[in-house]
Amino acid sequence: xxxxxxxxxxEPGPGPRPARDRAGFARVAxxxxxxxxxxxxxxxxxxxxxxxxxxxxxxxxxxxxxVDWGGYQLAVVRSTxxxxxxxxxxxxxxxxxxxxxxxxxxxxxxxxxxxxxxxxAAGAPVVPTVWLAPGATWTTLDTERxxxxxxxxxxxxxxxxxxxxxxxxxxxxxxxxxxVAAHLARLHAAGRVAMMQPYLPAVxxxxxxxxxxxxxxxxxxxxxxxxxxxxxxxxxxxYRPEEISPREPSAAEHEAARRVLAAVPxxxxxxxxxxxxxxxxxxxxxxxxxxxxxxxxxxGYGEGAAQRFAAAIASRLAS
Numbered sequence: 001x002x003x004x005x006x007x008x009x010x011e012p013g014p015g016p017r018p019a020r021d022r023a024g025f026a027r028v029a030x031x032x033x034x035x036x037x038x039x040x041x042x043x044x045x046x047x048x049x050x051x052x053x054x055x056x057x058x059x060x061x062x063x064x065x066x067v068d069w070g071g072y073q074l075a076v077v078r079s080t081x082x083x084x085x086x087x088x089x090x091x092x093x094x095x096x097x098x099x100x101x102x103x104x105x106x107x108x109x110x111x112x113x114x115x116x117x118x119x120x121a122a123g124a125p126v127v128p129t130v131w132l133a134p135g136a137t138w139t140t141l142d143t144e145r146x147x148x149x150x151x152x153x154x155x156x157x158x159x160x161x162x163x164x165x166x167x168x169x170x171x172x173x174x175x176x177x178x179x180v181a182a183h184l185a186r187l188h189a190a191g192r193v194a195m196m197q198p199y200l201p202a203v204x205x206x207x208x209x210x211x212x213x214x215x216x217x218x219x220x221x222x223x224x225x226x227x228x229x230x231x232x233x234x235x236x237x238x239y240r241p242e243e244i245s246p247r248e249p250s251a252a253e254h255e256a257a258r259r260v261l262a263a264v265p266x267x268x269x270x271x272x273x274x275x276x277x278x279x280x281x282x283x284x285x286x287x288x289x290x291x292x293x294x295x296x297x298x299x300g301y302g303e304g305a306a307q308r309f310a311a312a313i314a315s316r317l318a319s
Contacts, residue, residue, distance in 0.1 A: 026054060026055045026073050027056050028050065028057050028313060029072040029074070037061060039059045042297070045300055055313065060075070062080045063086075072099075075098075080293075084111075084160050090111070091108045099316075106270065106292050106293075107292070114131070123259065132188075132196065134193070150281075153171055153180075154197050155180055168199050209221055210224060210274050214272055214305075215308075215311070218257075219302055220303075221248065256287070272295070273291070275290055276290070
């Protein structure tokens with residue numbers, strides 16, 4: 001589990017850290033990846049509200065060796081979506097950046113989905129998960145241990161982003177069972193831990209509810225439609241397209257998200273958090289993922305969301 005204190009703990013970079021740009025604005029890095037050097041379109045909605053608060057937001061690629069991270073008062077992780085196959089390098093980078101948000105210890109914990117097991121053990125409502133490390137052999141007994149989960153299951157790596165290397169399979173179909181074995185073999189050959197979760201049918205009509213929090217406070221929510229139509233296609237893209245719309249969460253979804261965040265020590269100190277829920281077989285919301293590293297936060301789908309996120313960033317500059 002992450003440490004109870006989520007304070008920024010990286011050592012400062014060499015030399016003095018300039019506090020302002022030439023216009024007198026505080027400098028904040030919005031951290032992205034080389035495939036999105038100008039940020040994702042949704043994250044660009046943040047720059048105007050930050051400027052209104054006297055903050056210059058600059059898109060910066062996380063693995064650019066020329067960047068002087070000490071020249072920014074804060075570095076806010078955003079669209080670093082290429083980290084999954086370079087997680088060790090990415091986590092090592094987070095430990096070198098002064099005043100990174102969310103903090104390095106949070107990112108190290110959250111970029112391996114084994115955190116779901118810790119949250120479940122702490123009493124959070126988490127979807128059942130089967131873990132398969134390299135060398136492990138999957139049989140249908142692994143999934144049959146979970147009653148009422150149905151015949152459709154999802155296979156994905158424990159370290160992943162953007163629903164890549166993820167597929168949906170019908171375990172009653174012998175062809176799909178062979179595809180499951182092939183998918184697992186591909187992940188294991190790359191030294192990756194695999195995980196299997198039941199495909200919850202409610203995603204097809206109710207969809208997935210993502211609740212967004214900035215500075216420890218609820219901001220807004222969205223609905224995501226189903227994305228997995230079948231087996232993994234193993235295509236080398238950055239992320240899968242999503243069907244998004246605004247949503248007002250139910251009381252049960254708010255309560256489930258509260259329980260999830262209550263299981264994370266120091267959750268009220270996080271700059272941002274996204275709680276992804278889908279109704280389980282009994283209709284009660286279950287956690288699919290808790291996104292604390294580089295989630296899309298869907299600023300364009302919540303009135304005032306960009307201003308709230310900007311205010312949360314500004315409050316960290318003042319602290």
